[in-house]
Amino acid sequence: MNNVVVTGFMGTGKTAVGEAVAELLRRPFVDMDLEIEKRAQKPIPRIFAEDGEEAFRALESDLCHELSSQEGLVIATGGGALVNPDNRQAMIAGGNVVCLDCGPDEILRRLTAEGDGDGIAERPLLQVDDPAAEIERLLAARGEAYSAIPWQVDTTGLSVEEVAARVERIASFLTLPVRHPGGQYLVHVGHGALELVGGAGRAAGVPEGGRVAIVSNPVVAPLYVERVEKSLAAAALQPFACSMPDGEEHKTLATVAGLYEQFLAGDLDRSGTVLSLGGGVTGDVAGFAAASFMRGVRLVQVPTTLLAMVDASVGGKTGVDLPQGKNLAGAFKQPALVLVDPAVLQTLPADEIRCGLAEMIKHGVIGAPDLFAELERGAGDLAMLSGAHGDGVQAAARIASALRVKIDIVEEDPFEQGRRAVLNLGHTVGHGLERLSDFSLRHGEAVSIGMVAAALVAVEMGRAEPSFGDRLRTVLAAWGLPVEILSYRMDQIWEAMAHDKKRQGRGLRWVLPRAVGEVEIAEDVLPDTVGSVLQHLGAKGER
Ligand SMILES: NC(=O)c1ccc[n+]([C@@H]2O[C@H](COP(=O)([O-])OP(=O)(O)OC[C@H]3O[C@@H](n4cnc5c(N)ncnc54)[C@H](O)[C@@H]3O)[C@@H](O)[C@H]2O)c1
Known part of the structure; x- marks a missing residue:
């Protein structure tokens, strides 16, 4: 199970939203900043003051890599944690990462209202003369890093519950x-x-x-x-x-x-x-x-x-x-x-x-x-x-x-030179029927009949169990897809099949399903076998 990672600038609500998401999903919650404080046995402002920002970032990076190798967690990161591309890549590879966003004025308002009314005092990066200008500067500096995160949620005007509901939905992507x-x-x-x-x-x-x-x-x-x-x-x-x-x-x-x-x-x-x-x-x-x-x-x-x-x-x-x-x-x-x-x-x-x-x-x-x-x-x-x-x-x-x-x-097989041909299951007969119907038969409908034909060929050749042919026909029919050839003559179908651009060498190329989950490419299908299958599917006349 993927991790759900909530990140974004300070004041966007990462911790509160992370907690709410963890509750909704009934998963363990990790607040990275709290975890770092626990491990360093001192609060973050003291880590900054005594050891410097670099030391803090190193602890953060170790924790990012450690958490991203685990599964099923809800993680709230520190605001700068995923600015580092290595940390970001590690988290994106191991989870659904959501970046919470809101405008600088709203951030300042939320931060000021935090704690006893001066949450800014607890933010080491905002210990400057003009916190508002510093917020704008940091947001601009981190903009590129934040925009490299695939899922963005604008939290402006939304309650924690509303944001959490959005993150919960993204968690399932x-x-x-x-x-x-x-x-x-x-x-x-x-x-x-x-x-x-x-x-x-x-x-x-x-x-x-x-x-x-x-x-x-x-x-x-x-x-x-x-x-x-x-x-x-x-x-x-x-x-x-x-x-x-x-x-x-x-x-x-x-x-x-x-x-x-x-x-x-x-x-x-x-x-x-x-x-x-x-x-x-x-x-x-x-x-x-x-x-x-x-x-x-x-x-x-x-x-x-x-x-x-x-x-x-x-x-x-x-x-x-x-x-x-x-x-x-x-x-x-x-x-x-x-x-x-x-x-x-x-x-x-x-x-x-x-x-x-x-x-x-x-x-x-x-x-x-x-x-x-x-x-x-x-x-x-x-x-x-x-x-x-x-x-x-x-x-x-x-x-x-x-x-x-x-x-x-x-x-x-990116350039269709080999194995990709198995995707043509149902095409040998399907393309022929599509052309014969002047494309009034839809591609999927033609492929449906074509898959039944290919399964029956495999059964006739002893390469698939008869029960498999029945199973395939039953599921296609149950979804309302056609499984019979009702309006064409055998000679018309042969001619249309021969025109297929996927025809290779002398014989027609078939993708034969042997069982659910097993197909093979065959060029040794005898015309008599094909004739008998087409007849069985309702084609009229002789070849
Ligand atoms: N490139 C490939 O690898 C590849 C693979 C398979 C098929 N194809 C090609 O795909 C084409 C067939 O595609 P298709 O079956 O999607 O047909 P289509 O693109 O013609 O779409 C079918 C119809 O549905 C409408 N439509 C699409 N989305 C809708 C929605 N959400 N709500 C309401 N109407 C909607 C379309 O406007 C159209 O009328 C063929 O040309 C085929 O060659 C390409």
Whole structure:
């Protein structure tokens, strides 16, 4: 269990909030300043006076490293503890770190009211002629360090209980690092995280005052752009909204060109950031625009469909369709940050959620047996993914567990040269059916049928137990996904499959599921086996 670390400037309420959070979460609480006093056997003002600030900082640093190697604690740090980048990194690696914030006037007011009415006397750093000016100076000096902390809570006008409730929510957020050849980025998954995107962006490297082009479409923008803009502005960024038309038919170079124009009109320069707010179409197009505008600007992915959350937003593939086929032009562009808030799924139409579910079930089959079992148990309850029934924490955990499967694979094979092919489970038949239906069959629906086909091929070849094929078909059907081919002839399906750009060499390439959590790539599948499986699934006629 991650630690929850509450930090921020003196007077922002770290100790009171930390205590309240510890009580809410029923976890042990450590006040670092008190712990240091206990160990040094003297109060902090005396440590400063007798041993100097450096000695105090050394004690603080030792304690930061010691605590960050433990689990399940709620920690309130001293105001300067995480200004040191080593301490900060250690705490961020071992926990959810929240920085409390409020304006300098409010800080002075709170500090003055502390203790017997002169709390300032107990603050060694404020033993100067003009404490107000010193607060401003220290805040400015520490600003960069504080903004490197992903979660920021403005405490102005809030009670301790209100701040504690916000920190409690952040305590449940999950952070998954993704390593790639150029470095690493973080994927944050948290119910309600959308409102905190500004701080998370700053911590991911978006510079103070930076221009941020929010790319969205007329469906998503009215729902969420305002919230994102507000959070970015609160984090001292300069957001501006850009729009692209909705739908796969607009995943084109012309749409990318339209975005370039809006970026230029919004004064986005090379230090700027593109933030994609939408589904996989928005992410692919905005990502490609970010990869190519001025030879590449920073990209933040904020996926709003289940499919984009568990799949498209991670891994760095971006691109557009050409008249000749899907995804034929594009680039690898790693995001600086991916922020997933399952709460936005509450507005996503059920059919779209089902499409994402096909990918989630796919990830379960590839490498997350616990997730697969959970989706079997909860079959049909769409709210278990958006947290609409108050289980936001579990919803985030389910999405994170599907994401871990994708992350493991893309880390191992960042440029799709080997193992990443297992993500194409269900694609051999799925892509063929998608093309045959002229894309009226959605990708997730086609993958659903394709996964059943692949499982049945594995069963026919003796590589999977028949019960596995039944299990997969049952869970897909229970979520309302199609598991049969009703309207196509065998010869049409063969022709469509042969067109698949993923066709390799002479034979079709199959990803065969052998059991939940075990897949293999096979090129030795005989046409007769495929024919018999397609027939079993309802395809008409002969090959
Ligand atoms: N880059 C990758 O690695 C990768 C992986 C898988 C899929 N993809 C691509 O993703 C695309 C499909 O993505 P998709 O399924 O997300 O489709 P989509 O982006 O078209 O979104 C589906 C619909 O939902 C709407 N919508 C999005 N979020 C909403 C919300 N929270 N509330 C209400 N409506 C919302 C959209 O406006 C759209 O109408 C395809 O183009 C596919 O090629 C890319």
